[in-house]
Amino acid sequence: MHLIDVQTGLLADNDAIAAENREMLRRRGIYAVNVMSAPGAGKTSLLERLLPQLAARWRVAVIEGDIVGSADAERLAKLDLPVVQINTGNACHLDARMVHRAVHDVVHGPADVLVFENVGNLVCPAEFDLGEDDALMLLSVTEGHDKPKKYPLMFRRAGLLVVNKMDLLPMTDFNLDDAVAAARDVHPGLDVVRTSCRTGEGVAEVAAWLERRIAAKRGVGAAPALPPLPPSPAPPKG
């Protein structure tokens, strides 16, 4: 028997291209955020509410990842922002190579902020660095509070956890305290904002969090600090 030494990281190719993407963005001072969640958690709905707030101050571009179709890109294009649709075909996530060309186009256009809307999936997107500054993940209350320990890598990656569909909370058995505690076991100190894209609750806080991160990267006046998480309502009885 004879041993051939390989010693190659299986994500090495992706990480190298992600580093190129990150460097292109850094040179132009563009802040990038990778928005991830399970399918149907409300990524596009959040962006519909959030991006107009960011666009009041920054030039925002979007790279939209979907397996097929352009329904989400069409929704976001109504916000009058440049949106690039990427269809991943059979891939369940965006990777650095897929977005490389689009990132190249963004850095050559007018932009301060780049938003990647990833394919809905809590597993694979967590493995693939795109070159972003921050990962923002949504967990909707209809998914259940046990998710942080089922998908730990995603919760580790997240810089901000957005707990969405708060308006539906009374209809569910979702225990917000348990969800936040589990998320902070996996990612101690993780920032959490509660939102409802129906009522608009919490969206301004998400915008403020991003504003601080954008300002930090671009070295300009920061938005006020995130207020501490208010106590959650008592879980529904029964």
Next chain:
Amino acid sequence: MHEAGIAQHLIDIAGEHLERVPHGAVRRLNVRIGELAGVNAESLDFAFECLSRGSVVEGARLEVERVPLTVDCDGCGSRTAVVDLVFRCGKCGGEKTRVATGRELQFVSIDVDEASREDVRASD
């Protein structure tokens, strides 16, 4: 869920390495996968078995070494195991920790039989 892509990547990398050296039968591909890597070893095995048919690594076994999850604490400097997916320091309870091991997704090596004369001729 991207195990098929990873299996194909393994087969491609193996092909590149095997092209360079004369060898006999390919026995084993050794990979190291961290507990936190989003890869299911069984799915990877199945994808590898399907995709390796007709390739240079057909018939080879995929040997997966799982790497346990540990964190390094920025506060006290200890390396401790992550138990029940709690990533705080196991020694001082510190919250500022970094994953030390458990994220690996590494193709380590290939076990092959020594090349016979026919193998050397075949690779010429």
